[in-house]
Amino acid sequence: MAMRVDIHGEVLGGSAGLTDARPQRSEDGRPAGRSPRPVKRGESGTQGRQQTIVDWLTFTFLPTGSIGDAFEQLARYFQLWFGLPVTLTANGYGFRRYESSSDVMAYVNGQTVRLGIIGAGGDHVGGTICLDLSGVGCAAVVDWDAVYATVQDLDARITRCDLARDFCEGEVTVDQVESLYFAGDFNAGGRIPVYRRIESGVAGAGACGGRTLEIGRRKNGKMLRAYEKGRQLGKQDSEWLRIEIEFRSKDRVVDHRILIERDSYFVGAYKALEAFLDADPKRLATDQKTALEVQDEIVCERALDHAQHQYGKLVEYASISDRYQNAAALVARITRRGVPAQAFKTAVARHVHGGHVIPSNLRE
Incomplete structure (x- = not known):
């Protein structure tokens, strides 16, 4: 057993x-x-x-x-x-x-x-x-x-x-x-x-x-x-x-x-x-929280680049259809729960130590 x-x-x-x-x-x-x-x-x-x-x-x-x-x-x-x-x-x-x-x-x-x-x-x-x-x-x-x-x-x-x-x-x-x-x-x-x-x-x-x-x-x-x-x-x-x-x-x-x-x-x-x-x-060295934020941003942006290359055309095509004219509905359709393998460390740290700051490219 x-x-x-x-x-x-x-x-x-x-x-x-x-x-x-x-x-x-x-x-x-x-x-x-x-x-x-x-x-x-x-x-x-x-x-x-x-x-x-x-x-x-x-x-x-x-x-x-x-x-x-x-x-x-x-x-x-x-x-x-x-x-x-x-x-x-x-x-x-x-x-x-x-x-x-x-x-x-x-x-x-x-x-x-x-x-x-x-x-x-x-x-x-x-x-x-x-x-x-x-x-x-x-x-x-x-x-x-x-x-x-x-x-x-x-x-x-x-x-x-x-x-x-x-x-x-x-x-x-x-x-x-x-x-x-x-x-x-x-x-x-x-x-x-x-x-x-x-x-x-x-x-x-x-x-x-x-x-x-x-x-x-x-x-x-x-x-x-x-x-x-x-x-x-x-x-x-x-x-x-x-x-x-x-x-x-x-x-x-x-x-x-x-x-x-x-x-x-x-x-x-x-x-x-x-x-x-x-x-x-x-x-002085960058603290761990900041380093993990940088890692999280790099990993996510690289993964999104791959997603754009692999599936960008499909997403564009689906977005002009009658079924998915709402972007939120399209995102919900292709989203699944989980963590990318390369993001395990940052996901655990975020869960334990609290949320990271918003990535620089998403800040207003």
Whole structure:
């Protein structure tokens, strides 16, 4: 029988292929294999509200009871994390080395949206449970202090945490980041990390699809990506740059405080980042709400461009018929409830944090 847990932690079904055997903790009460090398924290020039966001989070923990008990416990924690109801639903397949998994699902605008996935069970996972929260799931979090308290309470081991900052008005460019790299400002413990530059576009239009600069390697536990987010989404003249740092527990400990002191850990990753984030107050990163508004506008306008190209003639033809002379009737005829896949993140954020401002092209 599939397992389903509602937001109040009530188990609505039995577990599917999951053992209820209680795992044992290591002698010091922590998961085995924890590295002694911590992620570095820097000094951030901003106080109060954090401008850096968590855009991906993965952690593992050893449950103190059965797997079913652990799922109920997570459901109770989720009440504190998320700004909307969620359910845990077994999906019938494994996840990474875990033999079973369940989706963390939310219902937004008539459509189910996956926020994350939980893996459990298996012979090669040391009795742990894994929670993998995507960028969509992170956008649904309303209280990162509660997430921090959860990982503390569970004695969890963070295996991945992505931090990101957005610069939507061209305050920072890929060229600036690249210049600092070649000047040696990304020196990490006496070593210069490797870099890779990627760009996409079409002949005659340059890198209209966006440029990406990667510094470091994922397999080494820390990698920076600076990429033209707006162009990646399809707006060829966008100046929006996103800087992401992916931290993994490869030969290092990802400290729990990274979840609540995000600005400090972001700057602490590479000294060079202080040049963008602290030197000039006008160069402070765009807050998440504004970045999501920009993303929402780009995604919607691009989708509408496709709709115009594919169905514009049909809409025009239908509008001159006797049946659909009223534009509202025509819109009602072709509208269906749901959320476009590319808009999942902004739809969740809008539902949780309130409506966005009206896109600039629709303002009077």
